Amino acid sequence: MSLLAVRDVSKRFGGVKALAGVTFTIEPGQVLGIIGPNGAGKTTLLNCISGLTRADAGDIRWEEQSISGMPPYRIARLGIGRTFQIVRPFPSMTVRENTAMGALFGRPDGRLQPGAALKEADEVLNLVGLGEKRHHTVLRLTVPDRKRLEVARALAMRPRLLLLDEVMAGLNSVEVEQALTMVRRVQEQGVTIVLIEHVMKVIVGVCSQALVLNFGRTLVEGPPAEVLNDPRVIEAYLGERYARRQKPPPDRSPNGEGNEKT
Ligand SMILES: Nc1ncnc2c1ncn2[C@@H]1O[C@H](COP(=O)(O)OP(=O)(O)OP(=O)(O)O)[C@@H](O)[C@H]1O
Ligand SMILES: [Mg+2]
Structure with a gap:
């Protein structure tokens, strides 16, 4: 049984078709990478799954139970x-307090006592590598640490499925490596992961499956190495990104360069 099944989901904002009939499943233990150009509908897809946005059409099932139209807090409590x-953390609170908020309010097993929530926070902060900074206020955190805190806050809810929206954007290559280690550790805890990333090293480094969105539709889905070498993906996404970064001479074929991006 799939953990999550997204079936023919569509979402329109005025004249913009953000999602135009997206279908895929997430299997337990998988790390699914979602890529695609800006505006392809990636964040909208996560918003539909987490209940922040209501899809206009289609259905989303969590272990065969429809969660379409459920409020976000109930979806969070399902895992x-x-x-x-x-x-967007609470800026005046410490890293530990911010993380404990997740444990206090988002748990499938009901509310934890504050002491237990703080203990839980310490555990997930160690997991994401923020243990030593747990008493810092959020204002003092660097960008990569803020991203780690976001992951910790989500993990404190003890999700079975974790949706990560560009948590590695703006990180340098050393920080990306650290973030990859973090994702692997989370996966080893038995958490299934969906991550949106523009950093191809991440998609190849941790994902078992990749899905490319383009204009609100699935362009290609499959093993990351295959997907990143697919001519359609290079044309719609990688070629353009590569051209912007590297400016190759016009006679050079983009093929074979496609998996070198960022
Ligand atoms: N709340 C909204 N109101 C109006 N239009 C929206 C809204 N949310 C998203 N859109 C539009 O829907 C389309 C898909 O946006 P979305 O944020 O899902 O893309 P994305 O793939 O996450 O892009 P990015 O890589 O830039 O984060 C875009 O054209 C966007 O402008
Ligand atoms: Mg987005």
Whole structure:
């Protein structure tokens, strides 16, 4: 049985078709990478799964139970945790307190006592590598640490499925490596992961499956190495990104360069 099944999901914002009939499943233990150009509908897809946005059509099932139209807090309590592309912690609270909020309010097993929530926070902060900074206020954190905090807050809800929206954006290559280690550790805890990333090293480094969205539709889905070498993906996404970064001479074929991006 799939953990999550997204069937023919569509979402329109005014004249913009953000999602135009997306179908895929997430299997337990998988790390699914979602890539695609800006505006392809990636964040909208996560928003539909986590209940923040209601799809216009289609169905989303969690272990065969429809969660379409459920409020976000109920979806979170079923075991679906997420981070946000725009990081928004409580700025005056410490890292530990911020993380404990997840444990206090998002748990499938009901509310924890504050002491237990703080203990839980310490555990997930160690997991994401923020243990030593747990008493810092959020204002003092660097960008990569804020991203780690986002992951910790989501993990404190003990999700079975974790949705990560560009948690590695803006990180340097050393920080990306550290973040990859973090994702692997989370996966080893038995958490299934969906991550949106523009960093191809991440998709190849941790994902068991990759899905490319383009104009709200699935362009290609499959093993990351295959997907990143697919001519359609290179044309719609990688070629353009590569051209912007590297400016290759016009006579050079983009083929074979496609998996070198970022
Ligand atoms: N709340 C909204 N109101 C109006 N339009 C929206 C809203 N949310 C998303 N859109 C539009 O829907 C389309 C898909 O946006 P979405 O944020 O899902 O893309 P994305 O793939 O996450 O892009 P990015 O890589 O830039 O994060 C875009 O054209 C966007 O402008
Ligand atoms: Mg987005």
